[in-house]
Amino acid sequence: MNLCDIKTVKQVMGMFHLTFRKEFGQNFLTDRSVVEDIADACCQDANSTILEIGPGMGTLTYELALRHKSVVALEIDRGLIPVLDYTLGEFDNVTVHNEDVMQADLEALLAPAFEDGPVSVCANLPYYITSPILMKLLECGLPFDYITVMIQKEVADRLCSPAGGKDYGAITAVLSYYGEAEKLFVVPADKFIPAPKVDSAVIRIRLYKERPYHPKDEALMFRTIKAAFAQRRKTLSNALSAGFSELTKDQINAVIADCGFEPTVRGERLDIAEFIQLSDKIGELLA
Numbered sequence: 001m002n003l004c005d006i007k008t009v010k011q012v013m014g015m016f017h018l019t020f021r022k023e024f025g026q027n028f029l030t031d032r033s034v035v036e037d038i039a040d041a042c043c044q045d046a047n048s049t050i051l052e053i054g055p056g057m058g059t060l061t062y063e064l065a066l067r068h069k070s071v072v073a074l075e076i077d078r079g080l081i082p083v084l085d086y087t088l089g090e091f092d093n094v095t096v097h098n099e100d101v102m103q104a105d106l107e108a109l110l111a112p113a114f115e116d117g118p119v120s121v122c123a124n125l126p127y128y129i130t131s132p133i134l135m136k137l138l139e140c141g142l143p144f145d146y147i148t149v150m151i152q153k154e155v156a157d158r159l160c161s162p163a164g165g166k167d168y169g170a171i172t173a174v175l176s177y178y179g180e181a182e183k184l185f186v187v188p189a190d191k192f193i194p195a196p197k198v199d200s201a202v203i204r205i206r207l208y209k210e211r212p213y214h215p216k217d218e219a220l221m222f223r224t225i226k227a228a229f230a231q232r233r234k235t236l237s238n239a240l241s242a243g244f245s246e247l248t249k250d251q252i253n254a255v256i257a258d259c260g261f262e263p264t265v266r267g268e269r270l271d272i273a274e275f276i277q278l279s280d281k282i283g284e285l286l287a
């Protein structure tokens with residue numbers, strides 16, 4: 001069955017009396033070479049298990065199952081479960097769970113997979129919930145090798161921007177604490193059914209096995225980043241003053257000078273190592 005053929009997609013949806021559900025971000029891929037490129041790029045280790053979020057009709061799942069030891073797929077839409085039984089019936093290395101990834105206990109679900117070898121994530125993510133899913137995958141502490149996701153092109157540019165770049169934001173700094181993100185390729189909107197309003201891009205995050213950053217207080221590091229970006233057009237000094245009302249402006253300025261930054265520096269110039277330097281010094285004042 002060719003799930004990249006639009007006529008076939010419509011036929012299968014009709015067979016199961018389904019329509020595309022906008023509220024679940026259902027834009028299904030219909031370009032064979034894009035699907036193959038994502039499955040090829042997500043991880044080179046055939047001994048890996050792949051966690052797929054949102055298998056839809058199973059188009060990408062099919063290619064992942066051909067290339068990897070096993071696939072664990074989480075699909076929120078109950079109506080798609082019988083479709084996936086039908087489209088993936090030939091595989092005994094695919095397990096589909098009817099679950100919302102945001103509610104799922106990933107540690108419990110993936111425990112057997114981690115015991116059995118490396119695990120990576122691959123998904124064409126629903127746009128409406130891209131950042132929360134990515135943050136859950138990063139913060140859950142599971143030792144994924146790679147997280148490869150197709151997301152809105154603008155979000156991809158943000159996540160892969162260098163410090164100081166025009167797209168650099170709080171989420172970029174936070175992501176760089178966990179791993180290195182790289183933009184692989186752009187996928188035009190007409191490669192999906194139904195076509196979304198914007199283009200997409202595939203990014204791959206290589207998670208650090210040994211994190212190179214060691215903040216004294218992780219929560220304070222995240223608070224510092226959030227404060228620095230909360231008031232984007234303000235100087236770091238003004239942004240931190242607003243975010244740390246328990247400190248005086250003079251104390252904030254002294255910390256900034258102590259780190260060797262210009263008094264007029266803006267938060268978006270700082271990379272993750274510099275944010276950690278800053279938050280460690282703020283921590284000394286708060287102690």
Ligand code: SAM
Binds near residue numbers: 024
């Ligand atoms: N992987 C398929 C493809 O590439 O054609 C479908 C991708 S579509 C952009 C996103 C998929 O994620 C849909 O199947 C949707 O039902 C599913 N989804 C949306 N929200 C979800 C959630 N919170 N948990 C799990 N799956 C979700």
